[in-house]
Amino acid sequence: MTLTPRDMDLKIDEHFSFEASDDIDGVLQTLSEDVEHDVVGWPFGPSHGRNAARAFYAATFSDLSESSVKCIRRLYGDGFLVDESLWRGRAPGRPFGLEGRNRPLEFRLLHVVEFNDDGDIKRENVWLDLAAIMQQLPRD
Template sequence: MPLSRTQMDAMMDQHFGFEQADDVEGVLATLTDDAQHDIVGWPTGPTIGPDGARSFYEALFADLSDGRIETIRRLYGEDFLVDESLWRGKAPGRPFGLEGRGRPLEFRLLHVVEYAPDGRMKRENVWIDLAAILQQLPQ
């Protein structure tokens, strides 16, 4: 039986909550063992499963801090969700290879998530507004 919109929202919000808490293990627990994890443009390309996604989240949590996500809109299908959000926080590290120097940062995110019947993500595709990041973190 397909997940309801409410169930998909709860799972996406839980995933974002783990991200905001810099909780690597929590985020990885939201993925299936064979999940496709694809941060478009990330140097490793798509990875498979929680172990494949681990290095991305470890780098992300080292490079960004105090992050908050504001959902702008969500679209739903039978077993998928498209989430447009705005991320706001600070860049103490080197997000996406750029010197953050602790500066404030905000950028849009687009997630396309497919869910397994148990509610975990079997596919997470993420597009990041790199142009906005480049404007805010000039080198």
């Protein structure tokens, strides 16, 4: 099965929608059973499998709130997409080890997402603008 850009858009938009509502089970259902989940800089490194990815989402959803993701651009290839987005929300917890103090936060994200033949996300590689996060959540 060849995925079209529209197919990929539907899956990644569904994924982002579950993230925006802090729905861990929903997010995990967009991933393949054997997903490789890699958020660059995450102290525990890449994870493999849905259950292993759960820890990242549980931590992130307690550290960040009121999230919205605005797509800036997407590039498509055979079974993959690259998504550049802008994340906006609040930081009530300790995102990326920094004290959020419920301050507003905005940063760019780059997702490299590969899909399996069923249209599920089989690899999610995420790069975020940590310099922008550190500037907005300085250590006092």
